[in-house]
Amino acid sequence: MKNITLADLKAIPTLQTVPDDQLQWFMDNGETIEVEEGTRLFEKGDPLDRTYVILQGRMRICAEQNGKLREIVVIKPQAITGYLPFSRAVNTFGYGEVIEKMRMFRVYKPQILEAVKLHYELTEALVHTMTSRIRDFTSQQQQNEKMFALGKLSAGLAHELNNPASAITRGASSLQNQVKRLPLLFKDVASLQIAPEKIDTINEILISKTQQTDRPALTMMQRADQEDALNDWLNDHGIKDFEIAENFIEFGFTPDDLEHINHCTPMPQLNVVLGWMNNYLLEEKMVSDIKESSGRISELVSSVKTFTHMDKDSSKQLLDIHSGIRNTLTMLNYKLKKGNIKIVENFDTGLPQVKALAGELNQVWTNIIDNAIDALEGSTDGILEIRTQQDGPYVCVYIKDNGPGIPQELQSQIFDPFFTTKDMGKGTGLGLDVVTRIIRQHNGTVKVSSIPGSTEFTVCFPLNDN
Known part of the structure; x- marks a missing residue:
């Protein structure tokens, strides 16, 4: 194995201005080694007690970040790594693995501490390496922190956007099914013979219910009681479509409202009118849900724009x-x-x-x-x-x-x-x-x-x- 020379050290930018006698001292107090590809130079937690000058080959340092093992940095020829003067690090934070056969110069911590006392320019060069390493590592960690935070925000935002987007998709699909029923409903409604003043009464009830903005929020018990009351009324009048009661409750219909409609459209016309009204209310609810969901998406996009x-x-x-x-x-x-x-x-x-x-x-x-x-x-x-x-x-x-x-x-x-x-x-x-x-x-x-x-x-x- 070829030993390190003064020319080898002079070729490293960090050491170019160090006097020859100090570099000679440096060489006299270390050793040249070769390490095969795949070798672990150190493990996480090992004492940080030696300085490496990389002459040939490459190594990588890996550590755990965000629960996963990641490659932190690849160290290439002419780099200086490991223990450096005045560093407060005691143990390695990850492991070092040779990824290309390496030839390096190694000096142990006691000799580096001695150099601090004897050789100013050599110490200055090693300290400069340490400050550069801290600056690069800090910059990388800050970038990682930003990406980590961005990842968390993105995951949450994606979830928040997915909910209203899915609601819009479901609402549009259901609305399409309701629209498909319109031709058949039109046929049934067109055959009705209802006086114009009766039609006006039904329309007034329907419009007042769909435009009402102060409907009280019902508890599950209240909702079940009111739904049972509507179902009882519908059963008494020979109407077996239980979906009607469920949908009419959403808009605040009561048995008294159904009585008014019944007075305008006695059976068998009542069944047709309630079926048409039920379809209209379903469409109104779906349009309202789509509008609310799209508004939520717009609000989120606006928040992102303002946030950034x-x-x-x-x-x-x-x-x-x-x-x-x-x-x-x-x-x-x-x-x-x-x-x-x-x-x-x-x-x-x-x-x-x-x-x-x-x-x-x-x-x-x-x-x-x-x-x-x-x-x-x-x-x-x-x-x-x-x-x-x-x-x-x-x-x-x-x-x-x-x-x-x-x-x-x-x-x-x-x-x-x-x-x-x-x-x-x-x-x-x-x-x-x-x-x-x-x-x-x-x-x-x-x-x-x-x-x-x-x-x-x-x-x-x-x-x-x-």
Whole structure:
């Protein structure tokens, strides 16, 4: 095996400015090794106690993210990896596997610590490698955090869109079936001989019922009782179509209404008129359902547009802080319903507007509210309370959940990058770091208070942006 040379080290960009005598010392205190493809250089949790200078070949580092094993980075020739001066890392966070036969130079931690005392330029070069590695890793993790959050929002949004879209499909199909019955119903209705004033009475009853907007919401017991009353009336008049009672109840029909219709159309005409009315009411209900579902889709699309602030520029603007919070709740509605979490809104709608970046603020609400939802996982009586008020020259938002709380000894760390109290794979520890950076960008403050059963984040923005 060919030993490393001064030229080999000089070919590595990071070490090009290091004096030759320091590089010679470096070579004298390490060893050249070759590692075959497929070899594991280290496992997750192994001591981080050696520095590698890659001369030939490639290796990859893999770690668990979001519950899955993923390739984090591929290390190529002329790279320096492993332990580096002043690094606080103690153990490896994943495993390293050779994917192309490697030739590398290896120096152990005690020699690197000695270099810190003896060789400034060599130490400086290794520290520069460490800072570059931290910067690249942080950037990648922040991107992963964004993609992870986007994935959760997309899954919930897809579910929320699927429900009204499916309702529209079902409603359109049922409406088509009802429309197909119109020619036969027309034949039956056309054969009726009803006086014009009687037809006007029937029309008035039908129109008043379909246009009524204050129909009371019935309990299951009330609905069953009223349906039984209509069925009894229909049975007494020789009508066996029980679907009529079910549909007529939706529009608030009573036995007295049926009596009025009966006076206008005695049997056998009553059966035809009620059949036609039933078909009309079904079509009215289906059109109403389709309209409501399409409106829900339109509302969701509008929320997405506002949430991402797609139609605005990138400068701060005066905005109503409640709009962003409500749009965030819409985006997270699927998770809220899935967790059976009750939302309590105590909004001071008279608050003045704040000057901010709407898209950035939505990231703040998303991260804090999403964390609260995760904290309430498994709870049967989860409550998420969001309160707003003016506090002197500040507009403040309080987001509180009744989850298990954050341990006292961890509360000072939760805003630190990469710190997370979630299980492996459920968070990267960057959500609250993002919150902190955005709030500082807006000259605001964020703090947390937590005891078991009550965790509250307080976010405040100055009314004067300066």
